Amino acid sequence: MLKFFEIGRLLKSFGKEGKIRYHVEDDYYDDFSNSSYVFVDIEGSVVPFYIDRNEESNSMLLLEGIHSPQEAESLTGNTLYLSAKEVSEKNSSAKVLDFSFVDYHLHDEQGLFIAKIVSIEEYPSQKMLVLSSGDLVPFHDDLVVNIDKIGKVLLYSIPEGLLGVNS
Secondary structure, eight states: OEEEEEEEEEEEEETTTTEEEEEEOGGGHHHHHTOSEEEEEETTEEEEEEEEEEEGGGTEEEETTOOSHHHHHTTTTOEEEEEGGGSOGGGTTSOEEEEOOTTOEEEOTTOOEEEEEEEEEEOSSOEEEEETTSOEEEOOGGGEEEEETTTTEEEEOOOTTOTTTTO
8 A cells, every 4th residue: 555645746847948837835854855756646646756956945856767848847836745754753643645556557667567456464564465367566656657646547667577576
């Protein structure tokens, strides 16, 4: 299960290199400042972006993969999230998105359908996605590439050689 905390919004593109002005709620500012990535809600999908540069003095971000005012403008108005592991305990009761992924379709990074997620099981060392193919896939939020809430698709970086091990 992956949890995201709503921390703010992207406001307006700025300059020629794709900077975006942002607003982050005061309670989350320290968590945000210490994070190397942020999640952005794009048409119902929660998409991770690495932060290339955070100009805190003027509340502007440069996100990896965003290199023009047009690309930055396409993100304005969207909600910003941090994953639960990036949020300090004092903020853990705030507004949260919670994904269980049961009945989601698991796709690899290239978008290839792998299997349907049947359940999520807790093992002593970690959570495992149980797939309709019979495979077990270790779950870690760093491997999540994209979440499409509307289409119920989890785009996931699956370590090579992992599938078919349990068959």
